[in-house]
Structures are given as C-alpha cells and as structure tokens.
Amino acid sequence: MKKQFAVIGLGxxxxxxxxxxxxxxxxxxxIDTNEDKVNRFANVATHAVxxxxxxxxxxxxxxxxNFDHVIVAIGDNIQSxxxxxxxxxxxxxxxITVKAQNDYHEKVLNKIGAHKVVHPERDMGVRIAHNIVSKNVLDYLELSDEYSIVELMxxxxxxxxTLIDLDIRAKYGCNIMAIKRGExxxxSPSADVSLLKGDILIVIGADSDINRMEHALFDDED
Incomplete structure (x- = not known):
C-alpha cells in the first residue's frame, strides 16, 4: 500500500x-488556509483542501x-x-515532522511531542557555505554537531x-562509503580500488577529521 502523507502549509x-x-x-x-495556494496544488497532490x-x-x-506522516511546513506563523x-x-x-523558524521554536516543538524538527533554510545555508569555501566539496549533510557525510571530488x-595507498581510515579516521565514477x-569499495581525477568520494566521519583529510588530499590548486 502507498504511504499517506499530509502537508500542512504550501509555501x-x-x-x-x-x-x-x-x-x-x-x-x-x-492543506493551507490560502485558497490560491491550495488551487495551485490541486493537480499536484492527491487531495488539496x-x-x-x-x-x-x-x-x-x-x-x-490515519495518515502515516504529517509534515507541518507553516511559514512565519510560529503560533499556528x-x-x-x-x-x-x-x-x-x-x-510528525515540523519546520522550525529558530532554536526557541524547535525547543517548544520538541517539548510538545514533534517527532522530527527541521531547519531547511539553516541546513541549506550550511551546505552552500561548505560548497563555497571549498571547490572540492560538492555536497554536505550534517548528521550531528560533530559528524557529517561529505561528497568530495x-x-x-x-x-x-588506491585506498590502501591513502590509508584514509587509519590516518584521518574517515570512511569511504562509496565512489561515484560517471554513471x-x-x-563499500574494496581497498585496492584506484582513484581517478574526477571521481566523487562519499565520506563519513567527524567534521575535524574530514577537514584534515580534505586539506591533505583534496586541496588541489588546479
């Protein structure tokens, strides 16, 4: 059976x-209180009200x-x-997943029982900042305050x-989850895989370890 979702707030x-x-x-x-927004999604969602x-x-x-998952995506009206x-x-x-406007909003949402609280603008800002700072960082996903998953070129x-030559796990405490080459x-690549310029490595580890590895191995000038 298909899962049923409800999205409240159509910004x-x-x-x-x-x-x-x-x-x-x-x-x-x-779902939205604004009729124009609801009409806009009438042909997108299964039902729009x-x-x-x-x-x-x-x-x-x-x-x-009865819905499997409800996303509260209400914009600036924190009270609502x-x-x-x-x-x-x-x-x-x-x-229940809820979009938070700030840390205070998140604290209240957690206290009243929200299952997951997200900060889409803040999280996207962090990802873009990492991308701007280093041309080798293609994408960035924060797992916690200290651990992340990063795509490095x-x-x-x-x-x-090879991964054996680089000895990334022993030297930097990071794990290579996957290597993307073209399509x-x-x-979970084997240790004897040779890397090629342009390969994309998906790396998981502590932020400090990822930064050390990036500067040591991925800070090419060209």
Whole structure:
C-alpha cells in the first residue's frame, strides 16, 4: 500500500515536499488556509483542501490521525505551527515532522511531542557555505554537531592511488562509503580500488577529521 502523507502549509518548503512526494507516487493531502495556494496544488497532490489546521474538529474531519506522516511546513506563523503540532500530537498522528523558524521554536516543538524538527533554510545555508569555501566539496549533510557525510571530488593529489595507498581510515579516521565514477556507483569499495581525477568520494566521519583529510588530499590548486 502507498504511504499517506499530509502537508500542512504550501509555501516554498511545503510545496516542494508536496511535489516531491507526489512524483514518488505517494498519496498526499495538501492543506493551507490560502485558497490560491491550495488551487495551485490541486493537480499536484492527491487531495488539496482549504482548512485551518489549528482547529481540532477540522483535523478530525480530515481523518488526520490515519495518515502515516504529517509534515507541518507553516511559514512565519510560529503560533499556528505550535498549535497545529499540538493538535496532531493529541490526535495520535504516527509521525510528525515540523519546520522550525529558530532554536526557541524547535525547543517548544520538541517539548510538545514533534517527532522530527527541521531547519531547511539553516541546513541549506550550511551546505552552500561548505560548497563555497571549498571547490572540492560538492555536497554536505550534517548528521550531528560533530559528524557529517561529505561528497568530495578527487583531484591530481589522489589520482592513480588506491585506498590502501591513502590509508584514509587509519590516518584521518574517515570512511569511504562509496565512489561515484560517471554513471556508476561503487558502494563499500574494496581497498585496492584506484582513484581517478574526477571521481566523487562519499565520506563519513567527524567534521575535524574530514577537514584534515580534505586539506591533505583534496586541496588541489588546479
């Protein structure tokens, strides 16, 4: 059976989630108080309704507790975001993901029972900053305050060298999860694989270790 999702708030973030879930073949209920936004997603989502998510009876009438996952993507109205999340928790929704505006907002959401809190603007800012600082960092995903997954592009320094030659795990404490070469992806590559300039390495490790490795092996000038 297809999973059922509800997206509350159809701004840029909520709208993007709604479109992505729909493209993946999921059943999506799109909810917003703005009729124009709802009409915009009427042909994207499975169902799109104009509704006030802070009203308990409205949520009950939509059968919100039967959805597998509800995403609260309400924009600048923190009060509505908090009240909506509280209603969802009280109605026993299985999984609730909420967009937070700031750290204070996140603390409140966590206290009232949100299962996952995200900061899309902040997280994207961090990813873009890493990309700007180093031309070798193609993408960056923060796992925690100290650990991340990074995509690094191989340059001349590592060209023709094997993972054994580089001894990345022993020297830098990082693990190579996969190597992308063109259209092919080698997951959990063997230690005798030779790297080529242009290969993309997907690396997991502590931020400090990744930075050491990047500067030592991936800071090519050309």
């Amino acid at each position: 840029r973030f909520g709208g993007s989630i709604c479109e992505s879930l729909s493209k993946q073949g999921m059943e999506v209920l799109a 104009v509704a006030d998510s802070t009203d308990e009876n409205t949520l009950k009438s939509l059968g919100i507790r 975001s908090i009240l909506t999340t509280l209603m969802l928790v009280e109605q026993g929704v299985k999984h 191989a340059g001349t320094t590592v060209n023709g060298k 092919t992806i080698d997951v």
